Amino acid sequence: MLIELKNIFKWVNSGGNRFFLLKDINLKIEQGAFISVMGPSGSGKSTLLNILGMLDTFDEGDYYFNGQPVHQLKEKYRSRLYKEHIGFVFQAYHLIDELTVYENIETPLLYKKVSSPERKALVSDMLDRFNIVGKKDLFPAQLSGGQQQLVGVARALISKPKLLLADEPTGNLNSKQGAEIMELFKRLNQEDGVTVVQVTHSEKNAAYGSQILELLDGRIISK
Amino acid sequence: MIKNYLKIALRNLWKDKTFTGLNMLGLTVAFTVAILLSVYALFELSYDRFHENIDRIYNVYTTAQSPDGPEVSTAKPIPFALALQKEVPGVEKITKYNGGNVLVTYGDKQLRMEAAYVDPDFFSIFSFPVIKGNEQHLVEDESSIVITQKTAKTLFGEENALGKTVNILQQGRQRPYTISSILEDIPTQSTMRFHLALNFKNQSDFVYADNLTNWEKSNHRVYLKLSEGVKPSQFEKATRSFTALHREKFINDLKRDGVLPDTNGQYIQQRLLPYKDIHFATEKNGTARTSRLYPYLVLGIAFLILFIASANFINMSIAKSSGRLREIGMRKTLGANKFQLFFQFWGESVLIYSLAVLMGIGLAHLLCGQFQTVFRTAASFTNVMGPLTIFAFFTGVVVITLIAGGYPALFMTKLGILQSLKGKMEASGKNRLRDGLLIVQFGITILLISGTMILWDQLEYMRSKDVGFNKEQVIAFPLNGKREDAQAMQLLRNELANTPGIVNITASNNILGLGKDGTSSTSAMGFDYKGRGVTTNILIVDHDYTETLDLQILKGRSFSRDHKSDSLGLVINQAMADALQEKDPLRAHIILNDTVRYSVIGVVKDFNFQGFDKTIAPLTLFLNPKWNMRNVYVKVSGSNPLQSMDRIERAWAKIEPNAEFLGSFLDENIDRTLIKERLMTKMIGSGSILAVILSCVGLFAMSLLVVNQRRKEIGIRKVVGASVATITILLGKEFLKLVGIAFLIAAPLAWWFSFQWLQGYVYRIDLSVLTFLFAGGIVLVIAIATIGTKTIGAALQNPAKSLRTE
Numbered sequence A: 001m002l003i004e005l006k007n008i009f010k011w012v013n014s015g016g017n018r019f020f021l022l023k024d025i026n027l028k029i030e031q032g033a034f035i036s037v038m039g040p041s042g043s044g045k046s047t048l049l050n051i052l053g054m055l056d057t058f059d060e061g062d063y064y065f066n067g068q069p070v071h072q073l074k075e076k077y078r079s080r081l082y083k084e085h086i087g088f089v090f091q092a093y094h095l096i097d098e099l100t101v102y103e104n105i106e107t108p109l110l111y112k113k114v115s116s117p118e119r120k121a122l123v124s125d126m127l128d129r130f131n132i133v134g135k136k137d138l139f140p141a142q143l144s145g146g147q148q149q150l151v152g153v154a155r156a157l158i159s160k161p162k163l164l165l166a167d168e169p170t171g172n173l174n175s176k177q178g179a180e181i182m183e184l185f186k187r188l189n190q191e192d193g194v195t196v197v198q199v200t201h202s203e204k205n206a207a208y209g210s211q212i213l214e215l216l217d218g219r220i221i222s223k
Numbered sequence B: 001m002i003k004n005y006l007k008i009a010l011r012n013l014w015k016d017k018t019f020t021g022l023n024m025l026g027l028t029v030a031f032t033v034a035i036l037l038s039v040y041a042l043f044e045l046s047y048d049r050f051h052e053n054i055d056r057i058y059n060v061y062t063t064a065q066s067p068d069g070p071e072v073s074t075a076k077p078i079p080f081a082l083a084l085q086k087e088v089p090g091v092e093k094i095t096k097y098n099g100g101n102v103l104v105t106y107g108d109k110q111l112r113m114e115a116a117y118v119d120p121d122f123f124s125i126f127s128f129p130v131i132k133g134n135e136q137h138l139v140e141d142e143s144s145i146v147i148t149q150k151t152a153k154t155l156f157g158e159e160n161a162l163g164k165t166v167n168i169l170q171q172g173r174q175r176p177y178t179i180s181s182i183l184e185d186i187p188t189q190s191t192m193r194f195h196l197a198l199n200f201k202n203q204s205d206f207v208y209a210d211n212l213t214n215w216e217k218s219n220h221r222v223y224l225k226l227s228e229g230v231k232p233s234q235f236e237k238a239t240r241s242f243t244a245l246h247r248e249k250f251i252n253d254l255k256r257d258g259v260l261p262d263t264n265g266q267y268i269q270q271r272l273l274p275y276k277d278i279h280f281a282t283e284k285n286g287t288a289r290t291s292r293l294y295p296y297l298v299l300g301i302a303f304l305i306l307f308i309a310s311a312n313f314i315n316m317s318i319a320k321s322s323g324r325l326r327e328i329g330m331r332k333t334l335g336a337n338k339f340q341l342f343f344q345f346w347g348e349s350v351l352i353y354s355l356a357v358l359m360g361i362g363l364a365h366l367l368c369g370q371f372q373t374v375f376r377t378a379a380s381f382t383n384v385m386g387p388l389t390i391f392a393f394f395t396g397v398v399v400i401t402l403i404a405g406g407y408p409a410l411f412m413t414k415l416g417i418l419q420s421l422k423g424k425m426e427a428s429g430k431n432r433l434r435d436g437l438l439i440v441q442f443g444i445t446i447l448l449i450s451g452t453m454i455l456w457d458q459l460e461y462m463r464s465k466d467v468g469f470n471k472e473q474v475i476a477f478p479l480n481g482k483r484e485d486a487q488a489m490q491l492l493r494n495e496l497a498n499t500p501g502i503v504n505i506t507a508s509n510n511i512l513g514l515g516k517d518g519t520s521s522t523s524a525m526g527f528d529y530k531g532r533g534v535t536t537n538i539l540i541v542d543h544d545y546t547e548t549l550d551l552q553i554l555k556g557r558s559f560s561r562d563h564k565s566d567s568l569g570l571v572i573n574q575a576m577a578d579a580l581q582e583k584d585p586l587r588a589h590i591i592l593n594d595t596v597r598y599s600v601i602g603v604v605k606d607f608n609f610q611g612f613d614k615t616i617a618p619l620t621l622f623l624n625p626k627w628n629m630r631n632v633y634v635k636v637s638g639s640n641p642l643q644s645m646d647r648i649e650r651a652w653a654k655i656e657p658n659a660e661f662l663g664s665f666l667d668e669n670i671d672r673t674l675i676k677e678r679l680m681t682k683m684i685g686s687g688s689i690l691a692v693i694l695s696c697v698g699l700f701a702m703s704l705l706v707v708n709q710r711r712k713e714i715g716i717r718k719v720v721g722a723s724v725a726t727i728t729i730l731l732g733k734e735f736l737k738l739v740g741i742a743f744l745i746a747a748p749l750a751w752w753f754s755f756q757w758l759q760g761y762v763y764r765i766d767l768s769v770l771t772f773l774f775a776g777g778i779v780l781v782i783a784i785a786t787i788g789t790k791t792i793g794a795a796l797q798n799p800a801k802s803l804r805t806e
């Protein structure tokens, strides 16, 4: 079991009222699963994903990642955990504008203190695999949206994460570009055994996953 | 990793050329100026520090009670030094000191030189190391002298100076002296300066030999080195019985006159002035006060300027940081921890700062020469450079970068990941800091501008004040030749007689203001008048003195060639007339030296014969053309005074071909006494100009950012119908409010500082609210102009365009 969420609540207080963003979330994700999270806008999809990725905190409940109780861990250990095991892909790509494609992909390795020759090998591999060797010295602004997202995925995968979290990864892409990314996710899931959790609004993209999770008003209404 | 940081730092700096440029410009200029000003301040503060015993060297001075309150005197009688050493424990070494001008002849070379008459112990108290010749027992032998390296060069060129004999004109005849030792050149930061040193006993009999046991005549300074562990206050106390013993007569006179003793029951108190303070000492209420105000003020300005530039930097970094929050958030999700991010962003600041510091050092080095000329200082890198200053400088730079670079870095990296990723900053807090910094910036600017204006006003006031004598048409110069003074005067009178443009000629033993040769002196005396002690400054004058200087005669007449008895006549000023307390001062007679009876023949209106920091003191003029006259005064007619100056110079060259002509108009002499004030006006003035420029740079950058960040808002407002004017006001308002607050804080401060400073002048301007309002107004106008350039542009822009770029 990679992830286990038990009775997770998250709320914000506004004007004396407690407004629930997430209500009583119970969820188990097996290693190697491919889950698509769906639901109307404002239903809490991003919130859930951020909690899974440990970017955000929750107010009540237990979260076990790889058997470790995340809710009890100090910030330092939590960040070590997600640094090791989780990769993120965002709708808005979030590439660093001042770095080239190559350097963007390389950055996570720098923070993991990977040696220089090893870094070179890993990044070259990744560039090959994503077919973007020719673009490696370009800056994000010189790429199309689809290509930028490709780099985003490459960067998320470079540190060989167990879990890939993607929040509307195809939101800014046209359907052809979107399909390419989805194919890529599927391959990663099936060939490399990477667990994938993606948020999407499109039924078609959701179908790439092995399981669909429906959210409404912060509650899971169907698995 | 470092490489990655460096790369991104450079790319970022490059991408934002405007901001990098503005920052670099501001910081470089600030560092350049701050370095130059600090060099100047450190130079001033390091005066006399080169003496190894500096902490134990003191100048002995006296505070004597008088009817007008306590008075300070540094002059000592001849037997004083030796007696003090013998009778009061705690003196390790003591020396008499007198400075004087001597005429030195070597072969056909003839030069005026500064001589120091000292006791042999002088050289074991002060550190003037010998580089050649006899190292011990300097000037012990009364026929040998000690000269500096520079003097050796002027006198002998490349020849070996040791053992050579030169002649010095003393008491009207040439006396030979052998050069026994050569001293290292005197450091620039030395208050004491001389070309050569002689034994104290080599002075004229009039000064030394005639006064061996005379306690009534004081004519030189005394310096001493206290024994280890002796406290100066302890020592001062210990001198009381010594003073009581030797100055008994004088003390009794004071008692008789009803003069009150000081709080310790003393009429005369010997005091010690630490030699390290001597460069900064002024007299106030009977004790020497040390004030390092000016150098610290300059240092303060340096820091204020750095502060303004750094505040700009902080403000710009924070304002720009929103553009980089996504990068920070992203890096955090990629595994960067806070420290790594902090160092990345701090490192970028360090990069900018290091570059600015390096360029600042380079520029300061290049501009040092000009700085020296403009501010008339010998301060340079070499004479303040030491391990301590270098260490302090780098510590300073590190601390500044730590704060200026560290704060924005901390600010950016402490935000939560999600918040950073959204690229939004919480609006609170940040504006408070920005506003605070801007207020302080404007405040400093207003402070400096009003300071400059007040300094300037006071300076102009003193320059243009009616000093009571004709300063525009009188040329003065020192009698610096070989001829005897009276003879020289006679020749000059003959030479200039019937010369067109020359109105009157006279001479006196003192200069008004400060002459080109930079010397000035005062002499004073006290005597008993109708059972009271009266002190007066004295001035020995030649005929035509009052006429040449256009002094206004209030009563009686001036000296005249027609009255042979005028050598026993006195012309006094109004203050002296008041001191005599006579209904008719023309009836006053004064007995001097017990027998000689002088009578007052005239009263002149008070004129400023001393500085503007003193009230006009009693003054008595004696007519004695045969006396040591020192200075010539020539009144010229109003038409073409410069031509007259030429004529006088030529006449002087005929009479004294070897002497330099150092003539200057008296108003220039007065200007010369105001050198400190002028210097400060220049420094604070340039400081405030720089402060204005730097604040403008900051303000410009801020308005640029605000306009960029609010482009969308501006567009929407225009679509909804807001006019250009309302938008401009909307954008400018918040900054102008800050100027207002800054004014409210800075104006009272400026008022208080200037008020305190002006207390040091007896003749001073009245502070006017207008000055401060004007300073605030200047800042306001400049601020409006700076903000306006950007905001009006933004307000004018087509809303469709600004909305599209969002």
Ligand SMILES: Nc1ncnc2c1ncn2[C@@H]1O[C@H](COP(=O)(O)OP(=O)(O)OP(=O)(O)O)[C@@H](O)[C@H]1O
Residues within 6 Å of the ligand: A012, A021, A039, A040, A041, A042, A043, A044, A045, A046, A047, A048
């Ligand atoms: N910091 C916050 N404070 C208050 N409310 C918040 C906060 N963050 C999110 N919300 C609210 O929580 C709810 C869930 O937000 P979330 O971003 O998870 O929605 P979502 O399902 O991802 O929607 P979308 O499909 O539009 O991205 C929304 O109603 C949002 O307004």
Ligand SMILES: [Mg+2]
Residues within 6 Å of the ligand: A045, A046, A047, A167
């Ligand atoms: Mg969302």
